[in-house]
Amino acid sequence: MRRTQVQARLNGADVDFLCEPRQSLLEILRDELGLTGTKEGCSNGNCGACSVMLNGRLVNACCVLAVETDGADILTIEGVADGDQLHPLQQAFLEEAALQCGICTPGFIIAAKALLEREPDATEERIRYWLAGNLCRCTGYDKIVKAVQRAGVQMKGSAS
Amino acid sequence: MTAAEKPSYRVIGTRPIRPDGVEKVTGKALFGADARPAGLVYGKVLRSPHAHARILSIDTRAAEAFPGVLAVATARDLPAASDEVQALGETAVNLKELSDNVLASDRVLYRGHAVAAVAAASVHVAEEAARRIRVEYEPLPVVLDVREAMLDDAPLLNERLLTRSMGKTISDRPSNVASKVQFVGGDVEKAFAEADAVVERHFTTKMVHQGYIEPQTATVQWNPDGEITVWATTQGAFACRGQLAEVLRRPASTIRVIPMEVGGGFGGKTPVYLEPVAAILSRKSGRPVMLTMSRSEVFEATGPTSGTSIHVKLAASGGRLTAAQLDLAYEAGAYPGSSVSAGAMTMLAPYDVENFKIDGYDVVVNKPKTAAYRAPGSPAAAFALEQAVDELARAIGADPLAFREASSSREGTRMVNGMPFPRIGHEECLRAAMESAHYRSPIEGPNRGRGVASGYWFNAGMQSSVTVAVNTDGTVNLVEGSSDLSGTRASLAMQLAESLGIEYSQVRVTVADTDSVGHNDVSGGSRTTFATGLAVHQAALDIQQQMRTRAAKLWGCAEDEVVYEAGSLRCTTDEAKTLTFAGMAAQSARTGGPINGRASLLARGAGGAFGTHIADVEVDPETGKVQVLRYTAVQDVGTAIHPAYVEGQIQGGAAQGIGWALNEEYYYDDDGRLANASFLDYRMPTALDLPAIDTVIVEVPNPGHPYGVRGAGEVPIVPPLAAIANAIADATGHRFSDLPISPRRIVETLHHLE
Numbered sequence A: 001m002r003r004t005q006v007q008a009r010l011n012g013a014d015v016d017f018l019c020e021p022r023q024s025l026l027e028i029l030r031d032e033l034g035l036t037g038t039k040e041g042c043s044n045g046n047c048g049a050c051s052v053m054l055n056g057r058l059v060n061a062c063c064v065l066a067v068e069t070d071g072a073d074i075l076t077i078e079g080v081a082d083g084d085q086l087h088p089l090q091q092a093f094l095e096e097a098a099l100q101c102g103i104c105t106p107g108f109i110i111a112a113k114a115l116l117e118r119e120p121d122a123t124e125e126r127i128r129y130w131l132a133g134n135l136c137r138c139t140g141y142d143k144i145v146k147a148v149q150r151a152g153v154q155m156k157g158s159a160s
Numbered sequence B: 001m002t003a004a005e006k007p008s009y010r011v012i013g014t015r016p017i018r019p020d021g022v023e024k025v026t027g028k029a030l031f032g033a034d035a036r037p038a039g040l041v042y043g044k045v046l047r048s049p050h051a052h053a054r055i056l057s058i059d060t061r062a063a064e065a066f067p068g069v070l071a072v073a074t075a076r077d078l079p080a081a082s083d084e085v086q087a088l089g090e091t092a093v094n095l096k097e098l099s100d101n102v103l104a105s106d107r108v109l110y111r112g113h114a115v116a117a118v119a120a121a122s123v124h125v126a127e128e129a130a131r132r133i134r135v136e137y138e139p140l141p142v143v144l145d146v147r148e149a150m151l152d153d154a155p156l157l158n159e160r161l162l163t164r165s166m167g168k169t170i171s172d173r174p175s176n177v178a179s180k181v182q183f184v185g186g187d188v189e190k191a192f193a194e195a196d197a198v199v200e201r202h203f204t205t206k207m208v209h210q211g212y213i214e215p216q217t218a219t220v221q222w223n224p225d226g227e228i229t230v231w232a233t234t235q236g237a238f239a240c241r242g243q244l245a246e247v248l249r250r251p252a253s254t255i256r257v258i259p260m261e262v263g264g265g266f267g268g269k270t271p272v273y274l275e276p277v278a279a280i281l282s283r284k285s286g287r288p289v290m291l292t293m294s295r296s297e298v299f300e301a302t303g304p305t306s307g308t309s310i311h312v313k314l315a316a317s318g319g320r321l322t323a324a325q326l327d328l329a330y331e332a333g334a335y336p337g338s339s340v341s342a343g344a345m346t347m348l349a350p351y352d353v354e355n356f357k358i359d360g361y362d363v364v365v366n367k368p369k370t371a372a373y374r375a376p377g378s379p380a381a382a383f384a385l386e387q388a389v390d391e392l393a394r395a396i397g398a399d400p401l402a403f404r405e406a407s408s409s410r411e412g413t414r415m416v417n418g419m420p421f422p423r424i425g426h427e428e429c430l431r432a433a434m435e436s437a438h439y440r441s442p443i444e445g446p447n448r449g450r451g452v453a454s455g456y457w458f459n460a461g462m463q464s465s466v467t468v469a470v471n472t473d474g475t476v477n478l479v480e481g482s483s484d485l486s487g488t489r490a491s492l493a494m495q496l497a498e499s500l501g502i503e504y505s506q507v508r509v510t511v512a513d514t515d516s517v518g519h520n521d522v523s524g525g526s527r528t529t530f531a532t533g534l535a536v537h538q539a540a541l542d543i544q545q546q547m548r549t550r551a552a553k554l555w556g557c558a559e560d561e562v563v564y565e566a567g568s569l570r571c572t573t574d575e576a577k578t579l580t581f582a583g584m585a586a587q588s589a590r591t592g593g594p595i596n597g598r599a600s601l602l603a604r605g606a607g608g609a610f611g612t613h614i615a616d617v618e619v620d621p622e623t624g625k626v627q628v629l630r631y632t633a634v635q636d637v638g639t640a641i642h643p644a645y646v647e648g649q650i651q652g653g654a655a656q657g658i659g660w661a662l663n664e665e666y667y668y669d670d671d672g673r674l675a676n677a678s679f680l681d682y683r684m685p686t687a688l689d690l691p692a693i694d695t696v697i698v699e700v701p702n703p704g705h706p707y708g709v710r711g712a713g714e715v716p717i718v719p720p721l722a723a724i725a726n727a728i729a730d731a732t733g734h735r736f737s738d739l740p741i742s743p744r745r746i747v748e749t750l751h752h753l754e
C-alpha cells in the first residue's frame, strides 16, 4: 500500500514518518516511532489507554489516522516529565498509589493533565466526569481521583 | 487484636513508593505488547463464526499465496496433546482440551474459537490474508444455558463426556455435566422441620469478564536450534512455559519465558491462548511473531467466569442459621473446569451451620472456556447465599449484621469439607462493620436503601523461589518470579527489608525470566505477598545465618554466641564485637566470597479471609438507574504490608463487584453470538459511576506467616454483588435474584409490580 510522508512535532521535537492511510496514530507511535508508553486497550475509542494531546486537545490516538497529523503538535506520556523532573501528576500518582497494574496510567496522566492545565481547582465530581473516558479495572478510581486532586493543588501552587 | 498486642515493625505498615512506579508513570515500563525483538512480524487469528460446528475442511492456499504472508498455522501444526491435567493456580487444565482451545482441530465449541492464524510483515496484511482462509463448517445445535445443558435431550458438546465425582465416573451415558461435587453434614430435613423461619429462593448470574485493560498478547521467537523465547503477559511465567512445553511437546528447558509487565489479570491471564500459535508461526516463518487480541477477541475467546444457577434454602432457629440446602450449577464454557467446587466450598464459609447439603455441577455450554476471575466461584455463591441470609434476618426481625454475627464461623468451626478453621477474622469484620461510621449513620430518603454482605476466600500458598544477592555496599538484589500485577514488588521488598533490618531503599527487586530464578507458581489466589513473602523471609534468614557463621569466624567465637538483630551482628560474650549488615557485606570477599540467600518452598499455612461490605443505594424507579451513594468495605487481611496497595486492592475488587451487580453480563443471542463484545456495550464502571469506596482494614494475623499476612486481592469481590442486591431490596421492597440488576430489569420489574 502507498505510504504518505507526515511531518509533525512530537514531544517538542520534529519527527517525520511514512504511513499507510489505514494506520492510526496509535499504531505509528507504538510500532514505527517506538513510543510504547501510549497503550492500546480497545482500539475503538472506549478505554482511553491511548490518550494523547493533539494540538492541545485530548484525543484517543487509536481514533486518529496518522495521516491526519501532518503539521500537528503531539504530546505523549514520554513527553510529560521534564528531563528527570517528574510532572506533579506523575509524582502524585506514585505517592497516592494510584496505579496497580499501570496499563491505564499513561492515559490517565495525559487526560488529567489536560483537565488540570485548564482547571487546577477541579472538584472531585468534575474530575470523575472528565476521567469517565478512561477505564481502570484495578483501582476503583478512588486513589486516581485523589492523586489528581493532589496534583491540582501543587500545579496551582507552582503557577502562582 | 488490640493496638497493644500489635508487633511494631520498621518497614511493614509504611507506604513507600513502589519500585516499578517511575517506569509506570513515565511510559517506560514494558508490557506484553511492548516487546520489540529485531525482525518482529505480526499475526492474526481466524476465529469461528459458529458457536458449535464440525470443521469439515480448512483450505489455507489463498492465504499462503497472499503477498506479504510469511506463515499460516492450523491445528495440524500442533502435536497431539495428552489427556493429562496440570494445576494452574486455582484451576486445573486438561492439556488436550487446552490444545484444542488454542487451535480447534475437528470441532469448534464457541463463537470466536481459534481455527487458524497468519503471520505477515504487518497486522493489516495478516488480517486480510486470514480472511482468505476457507473453512467448511457443519453447524451443530447450540446450548447456552446451564440448566438447559443439563437436560437429558440437550445437544452434547462432547459425546465422550461422562460425569465424574471424587475421581470416579458416576454416569453411564454422556451428558454436558462434567462433574458433580457434594458436601453433606447433620440432618437437613429435621432442621428445616424444626426451624423458626425458612427462606427458599432461586438465583442466576451471567458470565462476566475480568475486563483487564491490556488485551492478551504474545511474542515468540523459535530459533532453528529449537530454542524458544517468549515475551508474555502472564500471571505465571512458569505456568506459561509448562503449558507451552506440553502443547508443543518441547522440553521445558528449551523455552524461556520473559515476563513482561502485566496490564491486569484477575485470574484471566493464567491460561495460554496465543503463545503456542505465535510459536508455530515463528517456527514456520523464521521470525519473531507477535499476536495481539482485539478487544472483541478478548471478550469472545478468553475465559470469562461462569454464569450460574443457584438454588438456596435456609433455616433459622434461636436467632441463628441452622440449616442450608444448596444446589449450584456453573457454566464451564466449552471445556470442563468451572469454579463450582470453590463456590460450593466457600458458600457457607462465613457461618457455622450444623446441617447442610450442597450439590454442585460443572456443566459445559457453547461459550468460551471459563478461567479464574478473582475468588473464582465465590462471588456468585455469596450473591445467592447472602441475599437469602438477609431475607432470613428480616423474617425473624434481626439486624442483618447481628444475625450474621450470631451465626458466624470462628476458629474451630468445621468447614463443609470437615476441616476446622484455624484463626479467622469474620467476627472481627462484622464488629468493625457494625461500629463503622457508615453503619451507624441513618439512611434516609425515598428509594434509598442499605445492604450488607459477607464473603470468604481461601487464599492460596503454593510454590515460590527467590534469591537475594548481598552487594558489598550493603544493598541487596531480590530476584523473584511472581508476576507483579498490583505492587507486589513493593510488598516483597518491604518484607525483605524488615527481615534483614535494612532500609527499603537498599532493596532492588527484579521479576526474572524462567531461566533466571527457580520455579514460581502463578500470581493468583492472593498468594504472592503471603507465599513469595514467606520465601523472601526465609532467604533473609539464610543470609542472617551465613553472616553469623562468618562473624563467628572473624571474632573467634562460637556461632551460637552471635546474634543477628535489627540489621546488625553482635557477639553476646563480647560487647565490643559488633558489625552492621553493610559492614559484614563489605567483608564478603575476605570471609568466604559472595553472600547469597535463597529459598524455595511450598507454602503451607495460607490464611483464609473474610470481608463484610456495606452499600447505600438510591434507585430511580423511572429510569432504573442505581446510584451507589456510599460504600464501605471491611476486610481482614491478616497484616497489611503496604496499606495503600491493600486499600487499592479492596477498592478495585469492590468496584468490579459493583459492576457485576449492576451492569456487566455476557449478552448472547440464541445462536451463541456475543452481542456486547466491546467496552462500549460491555459496560464496566467508570470513575463517574462509582463513589469513593471507603476501606476498613482489619488485621487478625495469620499464624502461618511470620508477619501475619493472609492476602488481600480476592476477598473484596465476593460481598459486593449481594451487598448491592440487598441494598436495592431495601430501597425498592423487591428482591432481585437475577444479575445484573440493570436499569432495564429494574424498570420492567417495578413497572410489572405496579
Ligand code: FES
Pocket: A039, A040, A041, A042, A043, A044, A045, A046, A047, A048, A049, A050, A051, A060, A061, A062, A063
Ligand atoms: S485504545 Fe484507544 S480508546 Fe482504547
Ligand code: FES
Pocket: A098, A099, A100, A101, A102, A103, A104, A105, A135, A136, A137, A138, A139, B213, B263, B264
Ligand atoms: S491500574 Fe490496572 S487498569 Fe488501571
